[in-house]
Each structure stands twice: as structure tokens, then as C-alpha cells.
Amino acid sequence: MASVPIDSVRELRQVTVLPRGNSTTGLDQVRFSIEFHIPSATKKCSYKERVVKASVSDQRSILDIQNFDFTTTSLSAKAAGLPEIAAINTLTIKQNNARDLRIAAETELNDVKRELNRAETDVEQVVSRINRDETRLASGTGAAKELEQLQHELVSLAARRAELEEVELEIMMRVDGIKARIAELSGEESALAAEIANLEISKENALTIIFADLKAAADDREKTVASVNPELMALYEKIRAGNNGTGAAALIGNQCKGCHLTLNTVELQRIAGLPEDELVRCEECRCILVRGL
Numbered sequence: 646m647a648s649v650p651i652d653s654v655r656e657l658r659q660v661t662v663l664p665r666g667n668s669t670t671g672l673d674q675v676r677f678s679i680e681f682h683i684p685s686a687t688k689k690c691s692y693k694e695r696v697v698k699a700s701v702s703d704q705r706s707i708l709d710i711q712n713f714d715f716t717t718t719s720l721s722a723k724a725a726g727l728p729e730i731a732a733i734n735t736l737t738i739k740q741n742n743a744r745d746l747r748i749a750a751e752t753e754l755n756d757v758k759r760e761l762n763r764a765e766t767d768v769e770q771v772v773s774r775i776n777r778d779e780t781r782l783a784s785g786t787g788a789a790k791e792l793e794q795l796q797h798e799l800v801s802l803a804a805r806r807a808e809l810e811e812v813e814l815e816i817m818m819r820v821d822g823i824k825a826r827i828a829e830l831s832g833e834e835s836a837l838a839a840e841i842a843n844l845e846i847s848k849e850n851a852l853t854i855i856f857a858d859l860k861a862a863a864d865d866r867e868k869t870v871a872s873v874n875p876e877l878m879a880l881y882e883k884i885r886a887g888n889n890g891t892g893a894a895a896l897i898g899n900q901c902k903g904c905h906l907t908l909n910t911v912e913l914q915r916i917a918g919l920p921e922d923e924l925v926r927c928e929e930c931r932c933i934l935v936r937g938l
């Protein structure tokens with residue numbers, strides 16, 4: 646049906662005998678336009694909004710499909726929000742930090758090892774000079790003054806050697822400290838890797854179960870959809886897309902189970918008077934209301 650301006654709706658309403666007095670509230674206009682399949686003035690509706698009749702079985706099926714969709718949404722949220730995922734992320738950050746610190750320590754170790762090599766060379770040079778001087782001194786050759794000079798030199802060389810060996814020792818201690826730090830960080834990395842691997846297994850196990858449930862819900866949904874009038878299905882999808890995932894809900898007592906709001910007595914009476922294959926929509930959330938449950 647072509648779009649009808651709201652004025653025409655009012656006009657129609659005035660000439661049509663309606664059971665609900667002569668109220669012209671916005672809600673009544675909407676209700677009127679829906680009942681008569683006239684798109685509202687503010688919201689253009691597609692042809693799909695024109696679905697007004699649906700077999701009881703189709704209505705029940707739509708509710709089943711809604712439940713499969715809720716199941717799918719909650720399972721997807723469960724998969725995305727698995728505690729293992731958050732824990733893996735936290736531990737991976739820790740693992741990366743430990744790895745970065747280890748790499749930095751390894752670089753530092755290489756630098757300090759070069760420093761140690763230089764210190765060892767310094768010590769070796771002094772030691773070989775001492776050996777050479779001692780050999781010359783032991784040979785007893787040379788002038789007395791020269792031998793005396795050698796003795797003086799040996800004294801200062803010994804002091805120098807002690808100084809250099811102290812430096813060497815200090816560097817060796819630094820090497821040991823860095824090696825210990827690297828070992829500690831490597832151990833930390835391994836422990837975190839093991840913990841992450843366990844969590845990955847646990848996550849995969851949880852996901853396997855969730856995916857199986859998702860597959861089951863998708864299969865059941867597909868079977869149910871195949872049995873439902875495609876126009877009704879399209880209407881359901883359209884409402885669901887614009888209503889936070891709720892396209893159909895049961896009417897239990899006087900409550901719409903979609904938005905949990907209660908219907909007033911007049912509306913309930915109107916619905917009660919409708920044939921069972923008349924498609925009812927919630928005035929609040931616009932979802933398809935399924936009766937007789």
C-alpha cells in the first residue's frame with residue numbers, strides 16, 4: 646500500500662467507526678495506522694510492515710527463532726568475554742615485559758663482557774711486564790741503578806696490577822649479577838608461557854563447547870525459519886534490527902516479555918477480541934507479541 650499522509654489517516658479515522666472512542670492521541674494514530682497497515686507519518690515503513698496475519702504455528706516459530714537468536718547473542722558474548730581471554734592478555738603483557746627486560750639485560754651483558762675483556766687485557770699486559778722485569782732482575786745483568794729502577798717499577802706495577810684486578814673483579818661481579826637477572830627473567834618468561842599455554846587450552850575447550858552450541862542454535866534456527874512465512878520472517882528481522890535484538894516476545898498475563906512493560910486493560914481487551922492469527926505488536930517496544938502461551 647502506498648504511503649498515506651497523517652491527515653488522511655485522521656480523516657479516515659473520523660469516518661471509520663472505531664471501538665475506542667474518538668481519542669486522537671499519537672499512540673492511537675500509530676495503532677490505527679498499524680491496524681490498517683498505513684505507514685505512520687514520521688516513520689516510513691516498508692512493505693514488510695504490512696504483515697498482519699500469521700498462523701499460530703508461525704507465531705510460535707517466530708518466538709522460537711527469537712530464543713535461538715537470544716541464545717546466539719549470549720553465546721557470542723560468552724565467547725568474547727571468556728575470562729581466559731582477559732587472563733591471557735594480562736599474562737602476555739607481563740611476558741612481553743619480561744622478554745624486553747631480558748633482551749635489555751643480554752645487551753648489557755655483551756657490553757659488560759667487552760669491558761671485562763678490556764680489563765683482562767689490561768691485567769695481562771701488567772702481568773707480562775712484571776714477568777719481563779722480574780726475569781731481567783733475576784738475570785742480574787745491567788747496571789745497579791738500572792736494577793734499582795726495575796725494583797721501583799715492579800713495586801708500582803704490583804700496585805697497578807692490584808688496582809686492575811679489583812676493577813676486573815668488580816666487572817666479573819656485574820657479569821654474574823646480569824646473568825642471574827637474565828636467568829630470573831627467562832624463568833619468569835617460561836612460567837608465564839606455560840601459564841598462557843594452559844589458559845589457551847582451557848579457552849579452546851570453552852570455545853569448542855560454545856561453538857557447538859552456536860552451531861546447534863544456528864541449525865535449529867535454520868530449520869524453523871524454513872517453516873515460517875518469509876514475509877513474517879522479514880518483519881521479525883526488521884523489528885529486531887531496530888530494537889536491540891528483540892523482534893518478538895510472549896505476552897504473558899498483561900506483560901510484554903520483550904520490554905517488560907504492562908499493557909493497559911483496554912489494549913488487553915482489544916487484543917483478546919482479535920482472531921488468533923492476527924499479528925499483535927507491542928505498543929511500547931513494537932515487537933511481535935505472541936499470545937496464548
Ligand SMILES: [Zn+2]
Nearest residue numbers: 901904927930
Ligand atoms: Zn514490549
